[in-house]
Amino acid sequence: MSDLAVDKTLIKSILHSMTGRYLVYAIQLLSMMLLARIFTPEIFGVFAVIQVFSVFFALVSEMGFGPALVNETTISKSMRNGIYSFTWILGLIVAILFFALSPLISWFYNNDLYQLLVIPVAISIIFNTASIVPLSAFNRDKKFISIARCEAIAEITSIIVILISIKFIEPIWALSLKPLTVAFIRYLLVLLGAKKTEIGMPRLGKELSSIKKILSFSKHQAGFNFLNYFSRNLDNILVGKYLGTVSLGVYDKAYQLMRYPLLLLTFAMSPAIQPVMKELKHDLYKFEKLHNKFIRFVSVLGLFVGFSIFYLSDYIVLFLLGEQWGDVAPLLKILAVSIPIQIVMSTSGGFYQAAGRADLMLKCGMFSFFTNVTGILIGVWTNNLQLLSWAIVACSFVNYIQCYYIMGRNLLPSGVWHTLKNIVLTLVGVLILFTIVVN
Numbered sequence: 001m002s003d004l005a006v007d008k009t010l011i012k013s014i015l016h017s018m019t020g021r022y023l024v025y026a027i028q029l030l031s032m033m034l035l036a037r038i039f040t041p042e043i044f045g046v047f048a049v050i051q052v053f054s055v056f057f058a059l060v061s062e063m064g065f066g067p068a069l070v071n072e073t074t075i076s077k078s079m080r081n082g083i084y085s086f087t088w089i090l091g092l093i094v095a096i097l098f099f100a101l102s103p104l105i106s107w108f109y110n111n112d113l114y115q116l117l118v119i120p121v122a123i124s125i126i127f128n129t130a131s132i133v134p135l136s137a138f139n140r141d142k143k144f145i146s147i148a149r150c151e152a153i154a155e156i157t158s159i160i161v162i163l164i165s166i167k168f169i170e171p172i173w174a175l176s177l178k179p180l181t182v183a184f185i186r187y188l189l190v191l192l193g194a195k196k197t198e199i200g201m202p203r204l205g206k207e208l209s210s211i212k213k214i215l216s217f218s219k220h221q222a223g224f225n226f227l228n229y230f231s232r233n234l235d236n237i238l239v240g241k242y243l244g245t246v247s248l249g250v251y252d253k254a255y256q257l258m259r260y261p262l263l264l265l266t267f268a269m270s271p272a273i274q275p276v277m278k279e280l281k282h283d284l285y286k287f288e289k290l291h292n293k294f295i296r297f298v299s300v301l302g303l304f305v306g307f308s309i310f311y312l313s314d315y316i317v318l319f320l321l322g323e324q325w326g327d328v329a330p331l332l333k334i335l336a337v338s339i340p341i342q343i344v345m346s347t348s349g350g351f352y353q354a355a356g357r358a359d360l361m362l363k364c365g366m367f368s369f370f371t372n373v374t375g376i377l378i379g380v381w382t383n384n385l386q387l388l389s390w391a392i393v394a395c396s397f398v399n400y401i402q403c404y405y406i407m408g409r410n411l412l413p414s415g416v417w418h419t420l421k422n423i424v425l426t427l428v429g430v431l432i433l434f435t436i437v438v439n
Contacts, residue, residue, distance in 0.1 A: 024152050025260070027155045029260070033320050034159065035159075036320070036321040037321075038162075038166070040324070041246050041325065042246050045240065045247070045248040045252070046245050047176065048245075048249065049236075050114060050121050051121070052236045054121045054124070057125055065087065066132050066135060067353050069083070069132075069133065070139050070353075072214060078205060078210065081205025082208050082209065083133055083211055083214070087133060092126055094125055094129065095123060099118055099119065099122045117176055120177060124180040127180075128183045130191075131186060134193070135190050137194045137200070138190065141198055143197065146193055149189075150190050154182045154186040157185045227366055228365050231368050231369045231372035231376075234376045235251070235376045235380070235388060235392070236248060236255075238380040239385070250325070250327045251388070251389075257320065257328065259342075262343055288413060291351055294347070295344060298343060298347060302339065302343035302344050303429040306336055306339035306340040306429070306430070307433060309332065309336040310336040310433060314329045316332070333437060335392065335393065336433070337433050337437055338392060338397070338430075341400045345396075345399065348403050351411075352407070352411070357410070357411055360406055360407070364399075364403045364406055367399065367402050368395075368402075374395075375391035376388070376395075379392070393434075397427075400426070401423075404422075405420065407419055
């Protein structure tokens with residue numbers, strides 16, 4: 001395939017992916033704006049604790065199977081059905097394990113409510129795990145808009161369920177129905193929609209051993225996911241424990257707003273990177289050329305977004321969350337410094353996956369894990385949310401450099417210094433933004 005053809009294919013896939021994701025993110029943003037005016041920071045803080053642990057158990061059940069299935073050249077019906085059956089079994093086991101550990105969560109946070117709040121979230125994990133194979137079928141076919149349509153319908157349904165249920169049950173229980181509703185509706189829609197994909201709709205099968213065919217790829221992906229989980233969620237766990245649920249509610253909202261540009265930009269692009277770029281993994285010079293072109297574009301975009309979020313943070317918080325969330329704005333100003341870095345770095349995984357080097361991605365994850373954990377522990381120890389936010393920014397800066405150092409040394413043929421030159425613009429821009437914030 002010529003360079004121009006690959007460029008066009010990547011651009012087309014990215015546009016489809018972004019169009020689909022923007023539909024979902026727009027609905028999720030409206031959902032957040034609505035729910036932030038219905039529920040207090042304390043209620044969000046209490047539920048955020050369960051969400052942190054649910055993400056971990058969801059990662060355990062996912063095991064990196066999704067990207068591994070996308071990476072496979074061919075998938076037979078028996079392999080498809082065998083892996084689908086395995087995901088159901090794994091989802092049930094993980095959900096039971098999550099529920100069994102709920103007394104420990106309640107003890108850690110000294111709140112018996114968590115033993116019951118776990119139930120709807122644990123059930124949602126089962127449906128999320130069962131969605132892995134049909135979702136991978138959509139991703140393989142680059143049907144990103146179809147995925148977004150399913151997720152948008154699921155999100156809208158969850159909002160309706162909350163608005164109805166809050167009239168009959170306590171607010172915290174109404175909020176707990178959201179992940180369960182989203183997971184169940186999305187599962188039904190992607191399962192039925194998979195009929196029109198190349199590999200077809202999965203059914204229960206007997207060949208569970210088919211899972212062995214993707215383990216060589218998925219084990220590295222799973223390892224990265226676990227490390228990335230702890231490095232990105234340890235702050236929420238510790239803030240909820242030592243600074244209280246109100247502080248957690250404020251910090252979680254600030255972090256969520258900081259991540260929205262990532263969702264709108266690179267997370268919307270990333271699903272398109274792996275299925276397109278994997279076609280160039282045997283010609284690393286073409287691979288590198290397209291990668292560098294992409295990174296330079298995203299770097300400029302990231303700097304624009306980072307500066308914009310910093311200067312508009314007060315208005316963003318007031319418009320999206322309302323007056324009761326005023327404490328979020330100072331934290332968002334600090335976290336905005338890391339936005340340009342995180343926007344660029346969040347696309348790196350797609351390129352590692354496309355090159356079949358999930359092992360290198362795992363190395364990056366291991367380094368980031370130790371960096372982030374150290375920064376978070378120091379930040380929480382200060383008992384100050386602003387200092388914790390600065391620790392997150394510092395860790396992002398260090399992780400950014402090591403991520404592209406590893407890529408330049410082990411993957412891209414032009415080497416380390418050529419690779420690092422492509423990220424200098426972002427580093428300089430971040431230092432300028434840092435100077436503005438501290439002054």
